[in-house]
Amino acid sequence: MGRIPRDYLINRLVTLVLTILIAATIIWIIPRLSPVDPAEIALGRMAAGAGSVANSEEILAQLRANMGIDQPLIVQYFKYISGALVFDFGLSTAAFPTPVSTLILNALPWTLGLMILSLLITFVIGNLLGALMVWDRSPKLVRVAIPAAMVFTSIPPILSGLLLMWIFAAKLQWFPLTGAYSIFVEPGWSWSFVQSVLHHGFLPALSIVVVTFGFWALGMRGLMIGVQGEDYVKLAEAKGLRPRYILYRYMIRNAILPQITAFALKIGLLIAGQVLVERIFAYNGMGKLLYDAILNQDFPVIQGVSYVIILITALSVFLVDLLYPFIDPRIRHEAA
Amino acid sequence: MTSQDNMPMTRAEKKQARRIRRFDNPWINPKLIWGAALLLGIVAIGIIGRFVWNLDLVFTGSAPLKLPPIGFENLRGQPGVLDHPLGTDGGGRDMLSLIIIGAPNTLFVGLLASLIGMSIGIFLGFSAGFMGGRTDDVIRVGADVMITIPPLLILVVFQSAFGDVSLTMMALLIAGFVWQSPTRLIRAQVLSMKQSGYVQMAQLSGASTSHIMFREMLPNLVPYLFGSFIASVTTSIVTAVGLEVLGLGPQRIPTLGRTIYEAINAGALIQNLWWWWGIPTLLLGIIFIGLLLINLGLDEVSNPRLRKLS
Numbered sequence: 278m279g280r281i282p283r284d285y286l287i288n289r290l291v292t293l294v295l296t297i298l299i300a301a302t303i304i305w306i307i308p309r310l311s312p313v314d315p316a317e318i319a320l321g322r323m324a325a326g327a328g329s330v331a332n333s334e335e336i337l338a339q340l341r342a343n344m345g346i347d348q349p350l351i352v353q354y355f356k357y358i359s360g361a362l363v364f365d366f367g368l369s370t371a372a373f374p375t376p377v378s379t380l381i382l383n384a385l386p387w388t389l390g391l392m393i394l395s396l397l398i399t400f401v402i403g404n405l406l407g408a409l410m411v412w413d414r415s416p417k418l419v420r421v422a423i424p425a426a427m428v429f430t431s432i433p434p435i436l437s438g439l440l441l442m443w444i445f446a447a448k449l450q451w452f453p454l455t456g457a458y459s460i461f462v463e464p465g466w467s468w469s470f471v472q473s474v475l476h477h478g479f480l481p482a483l484s485i486v487v488v489t490f491g492f493w494a495l496g497m498r499g500l501m502i503g504v505q506g507e508d509y510v511k512l513a514e515a516k517g518l519r520p521r522y523i524l525y526r527y528m529i530r531n532a533i534l535p536q537i538t539a540f541a542l543k544i545g546l547l548i549a550g551q552v553l554v555e556r557i558f559a560y561n562g563m564g565k566l567l568y569d570a571i572l573n574q575d576f577p578v579i580q581g582v583s584y585v586i587i588l589i590t591a592l593s594v595f596l597v598d599l600l601y602p603f604i605d606p607r608i609r610h611e612a613a
Numbered sequence: 614m615t616s617q618d619n620m621p622m623t624r625a626e627k628k629q630a631r632r633i634r635r636f637d638n639p640w641i642n643p644k645l646i647w648g649a650a651l652l653l654g655i656v657a658i659g660i661i662g663r664f665v666w667n668l669d670l671v672f673t674g675s676a677p678l679k680l681p682p683i684g685f686e687n688l689r690g691q692p693g694v695l696d697h698p699l700g701t702d703g704g705g706r707d708m709l710s711l712i713i714i715g716a717p718n719t720l721f722v723g724l725l726a727s728l729i730g731m732s733i734g735i736f737l738g739f740s741a742g743f744m745g746g747r748t749d750d751v752i753r754v755g756a757d758v759m760i761t762i763p764p765l766l767i768l769v770v771f772q773s774a775f776g777d778v779s780l781t782m783m784a785l786l787i788a789g790f791v792w793q794s795p796t797r798l799i800r801a802q803v804l805s806m807k808q809s810g811y812v813q814m815a816q817l818s819g820a821s822t823s824h825i826m827f828r829e830m831l832p833n834l835v836p837y838l839f840g841s842f843i844a845s846v847t848t849s850i851v852t853a854v855g856l857e858v859l860g861l862g863p864q865r866i867p868t869l870g871r872t873i874y875e876a877i878n879a880g881a882l883i884q885n886l887w888w889w890w891g892i893p894t895l896l897l898g899i900i901f902i903g904l905l906l907i908n909l910g911l912d913e914v915s916n917p918r919l920r921k922l923s
Contacts, residue, residue, distance in 0.1 A: 291754070292754065292757050292758055295754065295758045296757075296758045296761050296762065299758055299759075299762075300762050300767070303767055303770075304767065304770050307767075307770050307771045307774050308770070308774040310774075311774035311775050312775075428902050428905065430905070431847065431901040431902055431904060431905030432897075432898055432901050432902070433851045433854065433855070433897075433901070435854070435855070435858055435873075436894050436897055436898055436901075439873070439877075439882075439890055439891075439894055440894065442882055443882055443887060443890075443891075446882075447882045447883060447885065454882065454883065545760075545761055545762065545763040546763065546848070546851070548763060549763040549764075549765040549766065549852075549855060550851075550855075552765070552766075552855075553765075553855050553858055553859070556858065556859060557858070557877055567769065567859070568859055568860075570773075571769065571773050571859055571860060571861065572860070574773065576773070576774070579769060579770055579773055580770060582766075583766040583767065583769060583770050586763065586766055587761075587762055587763065587766060587767075590761050590762070590763060591761045591762075594761050
């Protein structure tokens, strides 16, 4: 692995594996501490559908056997962990007999798409605005307006989502209220479908963007102040390079790098926030899947969604940690 | 007297002079004061409201349905009435009484969770930084591992397994996820302080470990601790509201998040019942902005260089 020292790599790998293992274990233990019996929930669902259920004792026993909860706990645990490694979380109880992994695979592209899109937008806008706050040639309006807008960054995206939804979807009706694409469009690689997806995705993405760009802007502001006084910037100015060129190639280029590590610390909160945005917009992603599963007490799905999201978070942090020295050659990994 | 005294002072100089007059107390800065005022306002609503308003109106069906706030009309053409100045929700509850009970609840969860989380963080951070070795390894890896796990998702699993939880229980659960950042921060600070002269002096003069920890080091950490505390209050409230909006969290106690949950589920957005979700949203916004201002103010306390910038 070239520049990455082995100790550092091992350290990061151990943390990654421990994170996933601990999260998976917590998710597994919690329902077993609960007095609620999943077999009885399933039976209750049957009874609700059929009016009454005969031989309920036998059915309960069979349900328990199907769910594997009649086996010793230690067997259950290792079955669960080995299943989780290959994304096998069993069958959904509400959408029986769809495997949980299928449900998650259908929802995942929507969540990842929305996340990557809104992240890219906030990263660019946030860092640019943060840089402009410090740059001595930016218009005065920018320097006054941005700190004022920064107030919104303390607000979780769910609140901005509600507000935007009300203004642009309910009142002005410029954008659809819910969903990820129009029900009148056949999903596929057609122009009308893409258009519909973009149209539906705009508000959820915007509600994340408006409340997260300030985080990047604030960080960038601090970093730019540090870069501003560097000798190489003074040299570039003395050489008579165009100020705009200095801003982009000398100042932002150097200041932006630590922002990438900041991303690693923030990603968990970002994903959790996005899950809630998806829930209020009924966007077809993991958030909606999770919310529906909570409503239906569909435990395998709740576990699966939580596990996959934690996995995505842990993997992103791991990747950022590893890739960082390649992006910023000034940083050398030290065996922590 | 020289001519210098006659020169008009610039704005910055005047500001500087004012600052010197009040002994340059960094704790008195506008951001901190405004932030604290916003949060105290929320607390005041909760306390004063309990004395002047009839809180029985918080029960379902105790008031007419879907009345707008005073000065507005709902889709059925009903005007707002003085009995329910902020309107009523779709379940016939008075919005004002919902807020009087709900808003302090939200703050309570945030404060309790972070108080517990901070205590754990201070304890673990000091232990790790001070003892080093195995203890440090375990605590450091533990904090690193837990910091990547989004609390919301674990708590979703928990609360959907256990059903209804109390407000205190929810705070306790959230506290299990807000100790990592303080632990890391305090550990790093303790490690660097251990090298500083006054700590080594205390060690040489035979002071006990607890004396060094709590009498020598802790006072220097106060601004950091406050900043970290406010950050974890924010995280706790975000998590609590997230759970409530997913329909988890306390089912029978009014909270701002649960009110939003009920409003969305009842289609309040399409029915133009903006006060139902809007008022809790506004209050949450005020809480978060208040916390942000306090945090920015505390930054100025602990980092004097920032004071010159603003």
